[in-house]
Amino acid sequence: MARFKIEPRTENSLFAPLLVSSIAIFLTAIAGSGLFLFYGKSPSAGFHAFFIEPLQSTYGIGEVLLKMGPLLLIAQGLAIGFRAKVWNIGAEGQLLIGAICGGYLAILFEGSSSPFLLVAMVVVGALGGMAWAGVAAWLKVRFNANEILVTFMMSSIALQLLYFLVTGPLKDPAGFNFPQSITFGEAALFPIIMEDTRVNASLFLGLFATVIAWVFIQRSLLGYQLIVGGLAPAASRYAGFSANRSVWMALLIGGAAAGAAGVAEVAGPLGMLQRNISPGYGFAAIIVAFLGGLNPIGIVLSSALMALIYVGGDFARLSIGLPSAVTAIFQGMLLTFYLASSFLLTHKLRFSTTTVSVKSTPEAAE
Amino acid sequence: MEPLIFILAGTLAAATPLLYAALGELVAEKSGMLNLGVEGMMAVGAASGFVIVALTGSHALGFLGGAVVAMLLSLVYAALTIVFLANQVASGLSIGILGLGISAAIGKEYEGTTVTTFAKLDLPILSDIPFLGRAIFDQDILVYGAIALAILIWYLLEKTKLGLIIRAVGESPHSSHVLGYNVALIRLSCVAFGGAMAGIGGAYLSTAYTPLWADGMVAGRGWIVVALIVFGTWMVPRVMFGAYLFGALTLLELSIQGIGFNVPSQILSASPYIITIVVLAIISRNPILIRQKSPMSLGETFKANS
Numbered sequence: 001m002a003r004f005k006i007e008p009r010t011e012n013s014l015f016a017p018l019l020v021s022s023i024a025i026f027l028t029a030i031a032g033s034g035l036f037l038f039y040g041k042s043p044s045a046g047f048h049a050f051f052i053e054p055l056q057s058t059y060g061i062g063e064v065l066l067k068m069g070p071l072l073l074i075a076q077g078l079a080i081g082f083r084a085k086v087w088n089i090g091a092e093g094q095l096l097i098g099a100i101c102g103g104y105l106a107i108l109f110e111g112s113s114s115p116f117l118l119v120a121m122v123v124v125g126a127l128g129g130m131a132w133a134g135v136a137a138w139l140k141v142r143f144n145a146n147e148i149l150v151t152f153m154m155s156s157i158a159l160q161l162l163y164f165l166v167t168g169p170l171k172d173p174a175g176f177n178f179p180q181s182i183t184f185g186e187a188a189l190f191p192i193i194m195e196d197t198r199v200n201a202s203l204f205l206g207l208f209a210t211v212i213a214w215v216f217i218q219r220s221l222l223g224y225q226l227i228v229g230g231l232a233p234a235a236s237r238y239a240g241f242s243a244n245r246s247v248w249m250a251l252l253i254g255g256a257a258a259g260a261a262g263v264a265e266v267a268g269p270l271g272m273l274q275r276n277i278s279p280g281y282g283f284a285a286i287i288v289a290f291l292g293g294l295n296p297i298g299i300v301l302s303s304a305l306m307a308l309i310y311v312g313g314d315f316a317r318l319s320i321g322l323p324s325a326v327t328a329i330f331q332g333m334l335l336t337f338y339l340a341s342s343f344l345l346t347h348k349l350r351f352s353t354t355t356v357s358v359k360s361t362p363e364a365a366e
Numbered sequence: 367m368e369p370l371i372f373i374l375a376g377t378l379a380a381a382t383p384l385l386y387a388a389l390g391e392l393v394a395e396k397s398g399m400l401n402l403g404v405e406g407m408m409a410v411g412a413a414s415g416f417v418i419v420a421l422t423g424s425h426a427l428g429f430l431g432g433a434v435v436a437m438l439l440s441l442v443y444a445a446l447t448i449v450f451l452a453n454q455v456a457s458g459l460s461i462g463i464l465g466l467g468i469s470a471a472i473g474k475e476y477e478g479t480t481v482t483t484f485a486k487l488d489l490p491i492l493s494d495i496p497f498l499g500r501a502i503f504d505q506d507i508l509v510y511g512a513i514a515l516a517i518l519i520w521y522l523l524e525k526t527k528l529g530l531i532i533r534a535v536g537e538s539p540h541s542s543h544v545l546g547y548n549v550a551l552i553r554l555s556c557v558a559f560g561g562a563m564a565g566i567g568g569a570y571l572s573t574a575y576t577p578l579w580a581d582g583m584v585a586g587r588g589w590i591v592v593a594l595i596v597f598g599t600w601m602v603p604r605v606m607f608g609a610y611l612f613g614a615l616t617l618l619e620l621s622i623q624g625i626g627f628n629v630p631s632q633i634l635s636a637s638p639y640i641i642t643i644v645v646l647a648i649i650s651r652n653p654i655l656i657r658q659k660s661p662m663s664l665g666e667t668f669k670a671n672s
Binding site for chain 1: 450589
């Protein structure tokens with residue numbers, strides 16, 4: 001009788017991460033069909049609106065690339081921290097602080113035409129994001145305060161700070177009392193790189209981060225230490241690597257990436273500081289990082305998919321009237337199914353023709 | 367006198383949703399399950415509770431429905447962590463995100479609408495006591511229910527065999543397994559209980575505390591609940607104290623605005639988070655306090671050796 005057999009994997013499989021992400025996407029598609037039916041739409045119409053329509057026009061493709069940029073950038077930063085088991089879930093707040101810091105420069109040097117203004121904005125934004133995440137790192141190292149809770153709370157504080165600034169000190173005096181800053185000058189904006197779209201040069205920041213992340217993880221001792229610190233804190237202490245340094249590095253890298261992504265938003269499609277800067281990129285990037293298997297190349301693919309879900313959600317709302325909550329549910333389902341199928345990263349299913357024997361051994365240290 | 371009555375009465379009401387969710391999360395964590403999805407579970411509880419009250423007019427059904435829906439979501443977490451051995455932190459985040467999406471979908475048609483608030487108990491003699499009567503005894507039954515539940519949970523965890531088993535599973539799932547306890551079932555039950563309580567907390571928020579539905583109305587309370595467990599160093603009385611302190615803080619925020627202090631509203635809105643971080647740091651710096659009562663296996667996936 002042919003039965004499944006569950007066995008632990010004895011060696012890493014090259015294909016397992018790809019398989020796991022594919023299964024997660026497949027299961028999300030099945031559950032998504034159910035969701036479309038629930039809203040009285042045929043699954044084919046739903047999938048067409050969500051995943052085909054955005055790719056049928058230059059505008060749609062442009063929007064996908066536009067949304068992919070910040071997701072890619074933030075997820076590359078977060079993935080490095082997640083590998084070290086440092087849970088930065090406050091990238092959303094670090095993004096906002098980056099946007100505020102970079103945006104403040106743009107407001108300060110309103111009339112500037114210097115090509116260095118934009119560079120300075122990105123640097124200052126990244127530093128701002130680092131500083132915001134650094135608070136969590138300091139509290140973790142100095143007081144042992146849980147970084148998950150602190151980074152989340154810091155996000156909520158960042159949002160209030162943004163509201164305060166755009167309704168107060170940084171409000172456009174000639175803006176009819178709208179909660180927004182002045183429109184940035186030309187020199188403070190990323191140039192458009194694709195005609196008839198909003199895709200701008202900030203996309204290169206994400207691609208650049210991908211290369212850096214790949215080199216960092218694959219080739220550097222520092223990256224190796226970070227991973228060892230996450231997998232086996234005791235072993236890494238024995239080898240002389242400091243766990244505290246892992247915490248600092250993980251959070252600072254994640255904060256810098258998110259801060260730069262914030263500048264990319266305000267110096268890109270928005271062109272000003274306003275109340276709504278990010279449609280939850282900081283949280284969506286957590287899903288992107290996992291779905292990409294915490295692998296720099298995988299994250300390029302998963303950020304494209306997540307961007308497509310964002311844009312597809314807008315298309316589906318306009319063309320077949322699906323509520324925008326569907327986008328959020330899709331995102332949550334992707335992560336949920338990914339985690340369920342990631343079982344296959346450590347175990348394999350095999351057909352066996354003998355009697356049933358479910359063998360199991362202790363899990364590798366989590 | 368009037369402002370004091372307002373603050374005292376308001377504190378009890380504001381703390382109630384936090385207390386339900388926190389007691390549920392405490393039980394789950396005592397069994398070793400760090401469920402970070404409280405925000406999402408409270409949100410689906412709030413949305414489904416609200417919709418049920420709007421449709422049926424029955425608050426009892428609303429609380430029950432909110433509890434059931436949030437419990438179902440918590441079972442997704444249980445499946446991920448117990449069956450598929452997924453990381454607890456990531457699984458909690460996952461149902462947190464999923465829950466916020468589902469709550470938005472459930473509440474979509476009801477955005478901005480209101481329901482009748484949950485009736486307060488009429489306690490003829492007690493509520494006639496000057497001052498205290500109106501502050502403490504002019505509340506709905508769930509406010510007292512939360513206090514009763516806290517006592518019950520404390521008794522259960524500290525004084526009963528079931529409590530001992532739950533704590534043993536949280537301390538050392540391997541030893542508990544060897545002793546013959548069904549670790550998976552116990553953990554699943556504790557997570558389900560946590561989900562149900564988060565659902566009641568959420569439903570209380572949307573049908574009693576502020577009887578309206580607005581997307582995102584849980585507004586970070588789920589995360590404050592998780593922080594409350596650390597504040598309370600995994601002990602029921604301290605968690606309870608933390609919840610009421612937090613309720614008072616919420617009210618203080620409202621009253622400062624009412625009195626007309628010239629403080630930007632954003633600083634007031636951010637203050638709960640700032641205070642949470644400060645208290646979290648103060649409490650966490652004492653390793654003895656944290657280690658004494660925090661379950662040893664908290665956050666670790668367990669797989670039976672056989």
